[in-house]
Amino acid sequence: MTEDKDLNIKNDEEMGFDDPAKTIQETMDTFLSAANVEAVYGEPIEKDDTLIIPSAEVLSFAGFGLGTGYGIEAGSEEEDKSVGGGGGGGGGGRVLSRPVAVIIASPDGVRVEPIVDPTKIALAFFTTLGFMVGMIARMKRGK
Amino acid sequence: MSEFMNVEIQAGESVSIGEHTVTPFAQSVQIRFPGMGGFIWNRPVSVLVQNKDGEEEVLPIIDVTRQALFGFIGLGLFMFALTWILKRISRKT
Numbered sequence: 640m641t642e643d644k645d646l647n648i649k650n651d652e653e654m655g656f657d658d659p660a661k662t663i664q665e666t667m668d669t670f671l672s673a674a675n676v677e678a679v680y681g682e683p684i685e686k687d688d689t690l691i692i693p694s695a696e697v698l699s700f701a702g703f704g705l706g707t708g709y710g711i712e713a714g715s716e717e718e719d720k721s722v723g724g725g726g727g728g729g730g731g732g733r734v735l736s737r738p739v740a741v742i743i744a745s746p747d748g749v750r751v752e753p754i755v756d757p758t759k760i761a762l763a764f765f766t767t768l769g770f771m772v773g774m775i776a777r778m779k780r781g782k
Numbered sequence: 783m784s785e786f787m788n789v790e791i792q793a794g795e796s797v798s799i800g801e802h803t804v805t806p807f808a809q810s811v812q813i814r815f816p817g818m819g820g821f822i823w824n825r826p827v828s829v830l831v832q833n834k835d836g837e838e839e840v841l842p843i844i845d846v847t848r849q850a851l852f853g854f855i856g857l858g859l860f861m862f863a864l865t866w867i868l869k870r871i872s873r874k875t
Contacts, residue, residue, distance in 0.1 A: 694826035702819035
């Protein structure tokens with residue numbers, strides 16, 4: 640990548656590093672392949688005359704970072720002096736999935752049954768309730 | 783849409799059972815930060831039901847949990863705004 644003949648700096652390939660941009664692009668392509676309809680709908684389950692298709696919301700994110708650096712020996716007066724370099728990188732990601740609904744197809748017809756998460760709703764309810772009680776208490780104190 | 787953001791609705795594989803053919807649809811939101819990462823949000827949107835008579839019906843997929851959560855967040859924000867307005871009025875009078 641970097642080439643400076645005056646300082647005899649070697650590029651990444653000469654120093655044995657893989658092309659970081661290429662590695663990131665490949666990882667990114669693999670990550671983006673998750674954005675398809677198969678990630679949302681599960682394998683249909685057929686029993687007797689009924690077909691069930693589960694569906695879920697899928698949230699995925701990934702982040703990458705990398706850096707490389709080179710330097711000459713401190714206090715060196717010789718410009719041709721060999722230099723050192725280094726590089727590093729890292730990344731992380733996460734996939735979150737939550738069931739949303741089930742599609743049920745039977746001879747009577749097709750219907751969509753929502754999947755309700757009572758724990759999440761109860762937590763949100765009590766958090767909002769606490770917030771509202773706090774706000775009302777503050778209002779009363781203000782008077 | 784662009785290299786940074788892409789929103790699309792994709793159709794899944796149709797499944798037939800009895801007189802019905804079911805085709806699911808999903809929405810995908812992709813946000814890319816070139817060289818840094820990205821974010822993907824996939825969610826089910828609707829189901830297209832086709833009968834043998836040729837009748838078509840679209841059944842929306844409603845996320846009840848998300849609606850409830852947004853409802854509580856909205857209520858909390860409304861209360862916050864109301865308290866703030868009432869406090870300002872009481873200070874002026």
